[in-house]
Amino acid sequence: MRLPILTAVLLAAALPLRAESWDEIVAAARGQTVYWNAWGGDERTNDFIAWASDQVEAQYGVTIQQVKLADTAEAVTRVVAEKAAGQDADGSVDMIWINGANFLSMKEQGLLHGPFVADLPNARYLDLSPGSAASVDFTVPVEGYEAPWRLAKFVMTYDSARVETPPRSMAALLEWSAANPGRFTHPAVSNFMGATFLKQALIELTPDASALQGPATEGNFDAATAPLWAWYDALRPTLWRGGETFPENASVQEQMLNDGAVDISMAFDPASAAAAIEKGLLPETARAYALEGGTIGNISFVAIPYNAAHKEGAMVVANFLLDPATQAHAQDITVLGSFAVLDPAKLGEAERAAFNALPTSPALPTLEALGPTLIEPHPSWMTMIAEAWAERYTR
Structure with a gap:
């Protein structure tokens, strides 16, 4: 159905100017160091994060400093302690690789920045329909408070x-x-x-x-x-x-x-x-x-604490992780081998070609064979x- 002209104008005025807003976020992020708290027990993942840091520094002037965790709860506990101490800004945790119970705990306690996923330009490649893997985390609705980055x-x-x-x-x-x-x-x-x-x-x-x-x-x-x-x-x-x-x-x-x-x-x-x-x-x-x-x-997500010191830098990193080129690099079995979180139906011909050109192996099941x-x-x-x-x- 067509909207009346006045209604359409008013709605357009009320909608955020995402392109301009994103430009402002990118500008504010330049020079920031994002402290990404992530499980450090896998060498390939650590190497991928180091590669991502080189890429976002070259493209956006943002650096990633991985804080290697033995347990994600370590980062959650740190944010909880900062809130208890009244530190509602300039927190020590900028981004967390998070899932399941830890996400639910932070969401229920109001410890998350957002919703922010809709502000990421590369979110257009995701299937965010209700009930999709990218919109639910261990049965908990994501509601834009964490961004996907790898499929397990x-x-x-x-x-x-x-x-x-x-x-x-x-x-x-x-x-x-x-x-x-x-x-x-x-x-x-x-x-x-x-x-x-x-x-x-x-x-x-x-x-x-x-x-x-x-x-x-x-x-x-x-x-x-x-x-x-x-x-x-x-x-x-x-x-x-x-x-x-x-x-x-x-x-x-x-x-x-x-x-x-x-x-x-x-x-x-x-x-x-x-x-x-x-x-x-x-x-x-x-x-x-x-x-x-x-x-x-399940999909692995990244979330940004409510008091993160470098929210803009964290959003730039989250957006970079969703770039089709980044997702194809991550899916390379010689790099990380993580299947992409993107909706193939939303990829262009050149983007699909990048995935089709990735190295394969007899030990690697096809997407169809995974069921x-x-x-x-x-x-x-x-x-x-x-x-x-x-x-x-x-x-």
Whole structure:
């Protein structure tokens, strides 16, 4: 329907002049150093952030200083402490690589700057429709308070020289592990990867997966997880070392796959096997694959604290991370191997060509082979699953 001319004029006057506003943000950002608090446990990610700093400094006069975290909660705690001390400006944290429970905590406490995503010119490449992966973070609506920057997805990795047909469901995995005792394990459930493995199994085995999109409670937890524990009770005795001990994290399990101690590993990165082969950390015969029906996936986001000293610089960095050229560079398996967060339908011909020209590998699954992306359960499920697992199996 066409708007009356006067109404259209008034609406146009009320809308922000995004181009001019963005120019002002870019001008204010020049000379700023953005303290990006990001998990520092992955060498490829650290190298990518260093590359991004070189790029934004050359293009915008903005520098990135990575503050390497062992746990994202460290940065959240710092912002909470600053607010308690009345430091509502010039905060020490400019940007945080954040997800899930930490984002929810900051959002509920009013610790986030924004909404700002709509102000980023490169947000036009995103699918921000309600319920899309870029608009929901562990079931929590983003509402413009954090910007996507990389896509993660659960995959299994196997050595095709030792496993001809890998199991493609949790039920099939139980059968395979029973037939091949000691050749499979998972990271400790206290680790994110181990808990994600159990969440993936829960989605497949629970009677009503839609219930996982709401909070886990004492009232719904037992019924939802009963099939999971029955399955795991049968799986555990077949695991490496009888399920009495577990690798510390996914990197340790990947090393076990390389050493031939197990035949199957797992990761939250579809390109991890291809990247590991490039570095000589896995045999050429390693292959990554997704389970039938899809696997858990989520988008990693960056958020800006409400009291950040360099909000403009942080917005420039967030926008740079969404540039199609940046996303293509990040997807390169020799760089980072993270699948793009952009909507392919919104890319131009030249931008799509850049992605199509990226190096590939037999170990790298295609986007089609990865299948559907299953939305993460509410953050409370991971917490309660880890606690219940520890109570059941570490007494």
